[in-house]
Amino acid sequence: MPRIKKPKKVKEPIRLRMKDLSDGSKSLYLDIYRNGKRTYEYLKLYLIPGTDSNTRRQNEITMAAANAIKSKRIIELTSGEAGIVNHTDKIYLLDWMQTYLEYQEKRDKKGIGQIKAVTHILKEYAGERFILDRVDLAFCQGYIDYMLTTFRPKGKPIAASTRNTYYQIFNGALNAAVRAKRLLRNPFNEMEKSEKPKMPESVRSYMTIEEVRALIATPMQEGRVKNAYLFSCFCGLRISDIVGLKWKNVFVDNGQYRCGSLYRIEAAWPYLRENDTGVRQNHQPEKRRSSQFG
Numbered sequence: 467m468p469r470i471k472k473p474k475k476v477k478e479p480i481r482l483r484m485k486d487l488s489d490g491s492k493s494l495y496l497d498i499y500r501n502g503k504r505t506y507e508y509l510k511l512y513l514i515p516g517t518d519s520n521t522r523r524q525n526e527i528t529m530a531a532a533n534a535i536k537s538k539r540i541i542e543l544t545s546g547e548a549g550i551v552n553h554t555d556k557i558y559l560l561d562w563m564q565t566y567l568e569y570q571e572k573r574d575k576k577g578i579g580q581i582k583a584v585t586h587i588l589k590e591y592a593g594e595r596f597i598l599d600r601v602d603l604a605f606c607q608g609y610i611d612y613m614l615t616t617f618r619p620k621g622k623p624i625a626a627s628t629r630n631t632y633y634q635i636f637n638g639a640l641n642a643a644v645r646a647k648r649l650l651r652n653p654f655n656e657m658e659k660s661e662k663p664k665m666p667e668s669v670r671s672y673m674t675i676e677e678v679r680a681l682i683a684t685p686m687q688e689g690r691v692k693n694a695y696l697f698s699c700f701c702g703l704r705i706s707d708i709v710g711l712k713w714k715n716v717f718v719d720n721g722q723y724r725c726g727s728l729y730r731i732e733a734a735w736p737y738l739r740e741n742d743t744g745v746r747q748n749h750q751p752e753k754r755r756s757s758q759f760g
Contacts, residue, residue, distance in 0.1 A: 478499065478540065479499055479500050479540060480496050480497065480498050480499075480536055480540050481494075481496070481497045481536075481537050482494065482496060482497075482533060482536050483495055483496070483497050484513065487512075487703065490514075490515040491512045491513060491514050491515060492512065492513040493508065493511075493512055494508075494509045494511045494513065494528070494529075494532045495507060495508040496509065496535070496536055497538060498539070505538070509532055509535060509604070509608075509614070510591075510608045510611075511531060511604065511608070512528065512721065513525045513528055513530050516667055516747050520572075525545045530605075531603075531604045531607075531753045534602075534604070535602065535604055537680065538581075541634070557596065557597070557598050557648060558590060558594070558595060558596065558597060559588060559596045559597065559598045559601065560588060560589055560594055561575050561583065561598075562583060562598045562639065562643060562648065563584065563585040563588060563639055564585070566581065566639040566642050567581045567585070567636075567694075567729070568580065568700060569642065574643070575747050577635065577668050578630075580631055581633065581635055581639070583632065583635075584639070587609075587612070587613065587617055587632065587637070588609070590617070591604070591608070591609055591612045591614075592604050598648055599649060601640065601649070601653060602653050603653040603656050603657060605653065606636075606654050606657060607657065607661065610633060610661065610663060612661070613629050613632060613633075613663075614629065626663065626664070626665075626666045627665055627666060629663045629664040629735060630665045631662060632663075633646075633654075633663040636654075637654045639650065640652040640653070640654060641743075652666065673699065674737055678696070678699055680697065681695075682696065694708050698747065
């Protein structure tokens with residue numbers, strides 16, 4: 467009887483391996499061998515111990531994500547494709563974040579400090595030499611998980627609102643990369659809505675008319691603070707807008723007083739009725755360049 471030849475095992479340039487951790491979980495990483503050199507890429511994906519159905523399902527999802535990354539890396543090594551827009555002109559992720567920061571600065575956009583903070587987080591999370599076109603869904607999921615479980619500035623977890631801001635910043639940077647033809651797509655768009663950080667609902671309290679009238683009738687040593695607070699009650703401006711408000715920002719538009727600003731803000735500045743207490747008490751046209759409450 468002729469011997470049946472066993473099929474030859476195909477040698478892959480990249481193998482998915484596991485490393486046992488002290489807590490019983492397994493860290494997944496890629497063993498990459500190419501041109502006589504061996505390198506490793508740790509995926510920040512982990513198999514958790516347990517045999518119940520939820521644990522098995524979570525581990526199956528993790529393995530699927532790891533194998534997807536492995537497949538993409540193999541294609542990158544052999545053909546230079548798999549979502550790479552410009553294979554010959556690679557850019558590091560941190561370099562792109564610096565480019566994005568400079569672009570936002572030129573447009574006088576706010577949030578420059580947050581972009582720097584996100585760049586710092588990405589440096590801790592992925593290292594300095596992570597290539598931009600390797601940012602995929604698993605990377606973005608890991609970034610969110612890193613902020614939730616590992617990133618501890620000053621030894622404390624960041625607030626949910628801060629986490630949402632840092633997600634929005636990185637999402638904006640990836641959208642800019644797509645527009646600049648550095649990425650084919652933004653992986654955050656493939657993410658389930660439930661996986662994305664959310665802004666927590668804020669609880670707001672309001673003063674009643676009677677409380678405002680009581681405040682008006684209450685004498686205070688710091689009249690400017692009182693006037694500024696009352697002015698905000700009548701027009702709804704934030705403290706940052708109140709502090710920077712000058713007389714030159716108040717003008718008449720179709721018979722109504724209106725606050726305007728040279729600075730870019732998201733919301734329109736309010737109209738003020740001519741008989742509003744704030745306008746009636748503070749309107750002094752001769753001080754156009756002075757601060758209203760300075």
